[in-house]
Amino acid sequence: MLDWDGLRYFLEVARTQRVSTAGARLGVRHSTVSRRIQALERELDTLLFEKSKTTGYTLTEDGSRFLAYAEQIEGTLNSAREDIAGQSRTLSGHLRVGSTEGFGSYVLSPLMIDFQNRYPAITLDIMPVPRFISLSKREADIAIALERPQRGPYLCTKLLDYSLKLYGHRDYLARNQPIRTRGDLAHHAFIGYVDELVFSDHLRYLEDVVAHTRVIFRSTSVIAQYHAVLQGRSLAILPCFMAEQDARLQVVLEQDVAVTRSFWMYCHEDLRHSARVMTLWDFLKRAVQLNAPLLRGESGALRFLD
Numbered sequence: 001m002l003d004w005d006g007l008r009y010f011l012e013v014a015r016t017q018r019v020s021t022a023g024a025r026l027g028v029r030h031s032t033v034s035r036r037i038q039a040l041e042r043e044l045d046t047l048l049f050e051k052s053k054t055t056g057y058t059l060t061e062d063g064s065r066f067l068a069y070a071e072q073i074e075g076t077l078n079s080a081r082e083d084i085a086g087q088s089r090t091l092s093g094h095l096r097v098g099s100t101e102g103f104g105s106y107v108l109s110p111l112m113i114d115f116q117n118r119y120p121a122i123t124l125d126i127m128p129v130p131r132f133i134s135l136s137k138r139e140a141d142i143a144i145a146l147e148r149p150q151r152g153p154y155l156c157t158k159l160l161d162y163s164l165k166l167y168g169h170r171d172y173l174a175r176n177q178p179i180r181t182r183g184d185l186a187h188h189a190f191i192g193y194v195d196e197l198v199f200s201d202h203l204r205y206l207e208d209v210v211a212h213t214r215v216i217f218r219s220t221s222v223i224a225q226y227h228a229v230l231q232g233r234s235l236a237i238l239p240c241f242m243a244e245q246d247a248r249l250q251v252v253l254e255q256d257v258a259v260t261r262s263f264w265m266y267c268h269e270d271l272r273h274s275a276r277v278m279t280l281w282d283f284l285k286r287a288v289q290l291n292a293p294l295l296r297g298e299s300g301a302l303r304f305l306d
Contacts, residue, residue: 002043010067017056046060075271091279093123095280098129098142099127102128102241104144106242111284127139141271142280142281146203154267154268155266157266159265159285160262161260162262164205166210166252167250168234169230169249172233179253189215189235190215190234192218193218210257241291244299265285
């Protein structure tokens with residue numbers, strides 16, 4: 001019989017790649033984690049991790065195979081605990097949601113406060129970050145991303161398409177040459193992403209939409225780009241759900257410059273039996289659909305479910 005505690009230690013090390021970090025998350029010394037991993041490797045008669053001072057603990061081929069089984073066991077135990085403890089009825093516990101930076105900050109966070117008001121026994125972690133969330137490392141229970149996952153045991157749904165448009169500060173547009181056609185954009189400077197650090201090809205749209213641009217400011221953060229536009233020195237393509245909520249910004253060439261992207265929501269397949277996860281899943285689908293006008297740039301206000 002495999003020891004469940006040994007599986008917990010294995011899962012934390014696999015997700016953090018550091019025994020010190022795993023120990024901190026488990027509330028034990030790093031030496032305890034090391035002993036547990038060694039004991040599990042002896043029990044399975046195989047090497048689960050390659051150890052390195054630079055890269056930490058990296059899963060071996062056998063370790064990767066074992067991870068899939070360990071996560072299934074973890075998911076089953078979590079579902080059983082919810083059911084037996086009555087959490088599926090009382091909807092208590094903890095949830096973590098990862099999302100793209102702009103959507104997580106300007107749409108998801110206020111919606112999550114609304115969700116928590118409805119289910120006060122649930123605590124929430126919201127992670128709006130400019131990178132992909134790793135569900136395989138259990139960084140979150142639910143992830144919202146620009147791309148549909150290509151593989152993995154995931155439950156996945158398309159949330160909604162959203163629009164991005166070209167924006168400038170109203171003061172900037174008032175004191176600079178008027179923009180009536182795409183050709184007029186040659187006289188203006190732009191804000192964009194750092195090309196070599198873009199985490200998704202879906203963010204490579206500036207040069208495709210506005211050719212021969214003069215980019216004077218770049219950032220890996222769409223929120224940083226938004227604040228740079230507010231300084232009134234250049235233009236930027238921004239998500240409508242951010243820019244339309246700020247009256248200081250004005251859309252430029254609305255009929256000629258527009259980009260459409262999509263948000264996908266997914267979670268581990270084993271979480272479909274978790275009542276609190278599925279309650280949040282359904283809430284997000286309905287709340288985001290309600291805000292379709294904001295995401296398309298047809299409204300400037302976030303709406304909440306009745």
